[in-house]
Amino acid sequence: xxxxxxxDIRRKIQGIKNTRRITxxxxxxxxxxxxxxxxxxxxxxxxxxxxxxxxxxxxxxxxRETLPLLKEKEERKIDLILVTxxxxxxxxxxxxxxxxxxxxxxxxxxxxxxxxxxxxxxxQYFSKRNYPIVKGYDEVFRKEVNFGxxxxxxxxxxxxxxxxxxxxxxxMNNEMITRASYKPITRKFLPFELPEGGSREDYSVYNxxxxxxxxxxxxxxxxxxxxxxxAMVESNAAEHFARMVAMDNATKNADxxxxxxxxxxxxxxxxSITLELIDIVxxxxxxx
Amino acid sequence: xxxxxxxxxxxxxxxxxxxxxxIPTVEGEIGVLPxxxxxMTLLKPGLVYFDGDExxxxxxxxxxxxxxxxxxxxxxxxxYEVGEIDVGKAKEEFETAMRKLATAQTMEEIKEWEKMKExxxxxxxxxxxxx
Numbered sequence: 001x002x003x004x005x006x007x008d009i010r011r012k013i014q015g016i017k018n019t020r021r022i023t024x025x026x027x028x029x030x031x032x033x034x035x036x037x038x039x040x041x042x043x044x045x046x047x048x049x050x051x052x053x054x055x056x057x058x059x060x061x062x063x064r065e066t067l068p069l070l071k072e073k074e075e076r077k078i079d080l081i082l083v084t085x086x087x088x089x090x091x092x093x094x095x096x097x098x099x100x101x102x103x104x105x106x107x108x109x110x111x112x113x114x115x116x117x118x119x120x121x122x123x124q125y126f127s128k129r130n131y132p133i134v135k136g137y138d139e140v141f142r143k144e145v146n147f148g149x150x151x152x153x154x155x156x157x158x159x160x161x162x163x164x165x166x167x168x169x170x171x172m173n174n175e176m177i178t179r180a181s182y183k184p185i186t187r188k189f190l191p192f193e194l195p196e197g198g199s200r201e202d203y204s205v206y207n208x209x210x211x212x213x214x215x216x217x218x219x220x221x222x223x224x225x226x227x228x229x230x231a232m233v234e235s236n237a238a239e240h241f242a243r244m245v246a247m248d249n250a251t252k253n254a255d256x257x258x259x260x261x262x263x264x265x266x267x268x269x270x271x272s273i274t275l276e277l278i279d280i281v282x283x284x285x286x287x288x
Numbered sequence: 289x290x291x292x293x294x295x296x297x298x299x300x301x302x303x304x305x306x307x308x309x310x311i312p313t314v315e316g317e318i319g320v321l322p323x324x325x326x327x328m329t330l331l332k333p334g335l336v337y338f339d340g341d342e343x344x345x346x347x348x349x350x351x352x353x354x355x356x357x358x359x360x361x362x363x364x365x366x367x368y369e370v371g372e373i374d375v376g377k378a379k380e381e382f383e384t385a386m387r388k389l390a391t392a393q394t395m396e397e398i399k400e401w402e403k404m405k406e407x408x409x410x411x412x413x414x415x416x417x418x419x
Contacts, residue, residue: 046299047295050293050361053361054352057354147297
């Protein structure tokens with residue numbers, strides 16, 4: 001490292017301080033957004049629980065063969081729905097899930113896997129590489145999580161599945177495991193996996209005011225839309241959490257750097273003072 | 289007594305034991321008392337009210353109704369306390385829907401705006417009915 005003058009060092013410290021100010025601000029913003037995202041996540045749970053209950057009641061007594069969305073097939077052509085963030089600066093949030101997706105693709109190399117990408121980061125990454133992409137979505141998480149996109153994607157994959165363009169659809173997204181940790185999770189989206197248990201015998205006495213088949217289809221669609229929406233809400237909360245942690249670390253690192261460079265600065269200043277003193281003393285000696 | 293729960297994506301909107309509940313469905317308004325038979329049907333935008341008292345009610349939009357002898361579960365896209373309804377916004381939505389309907393081309397567009405119109409209209413009606 002070339003020797004830096006005290007002035008250079010001071011400039012450097014100022015630079016680090018400026019960066020620290022930015023990372024700190026981002027941390028505070030992320031914390032606020034995280035709180036909102038988590039509220040949304042927790043408040044949406046009763047609905048998805050109840051919807052799940054309803055589907056379980058309904059589905060336990062349905063003949064699988066009659067519903068195309070439930071039909072198991074040999075997996076040759078697969079769709080993967082990948083949920084990433086729109087922005088970076090969130091630690092390993094995006095790179096982890098992209099690596100996970102790469103692994104998924106690697107494991108199924110002998111099959112035809114197409115991608116549906118929700119969130120800019122994943123879209124950017126995979127559109128530059130040679131993968132078949134059905135559709136990519138950008139600016140998904142801008143304001144609030146966009147239910148319209150969940151509905152649209154769910155419609156696309158349903159159509160592809162029923163039209164036998166694909167044999168299975170998987171969904172991959174980051175999910176909050178506890179309040180303070182997240183990780184990528186892969187789930188089978190279609191064919192619809194039957195929720196466990198809950199074979200309520202009294203289902204047969206259910207009375208439908210509307211046409212049964214139409215009704216079941218609607219409920220399943222609603223359920224799938226909501227599953228997707230929920231994956232996006234989870235991912236959104238995890239993203240803000242990841243960014244908050246990353247920015248907190250960055251701020252701490254900046255603090256450390258400032259401390260280190262302040263020491264170096266003091267040393268350099270001391271050194272220049274000593275040199276000047278030697279100069280003066282030397283000159284005074286010579287004058288005698 | 290029968291337990292009634294109204295749940296929306298925003299959270300649990302209503303949960304209480306009541307003597308009776310009236311629900312707007314696609315087939316018309318139904319009244320549910322305890323020990324009702326099993327019933328599943330689709331919800332229509334309108335007023336859900338309890339114990340025959342329209343003043344004690346919640347406005348709901350589209351969704352599903354699941355009735356069992358012990359409980360009534362209503363999954364709705366939106367649910368509001370009657371006092372919470374933003375009439376101005378509903379009227380605005382109604383106007384927009386009407387305008388769009390006049391120029392709508394595809395079936396999907398028509399469906400979408402019809403839905404919005406019906407919803408807005410139902411909300412306005414609920415406010416007038418309760419007043």
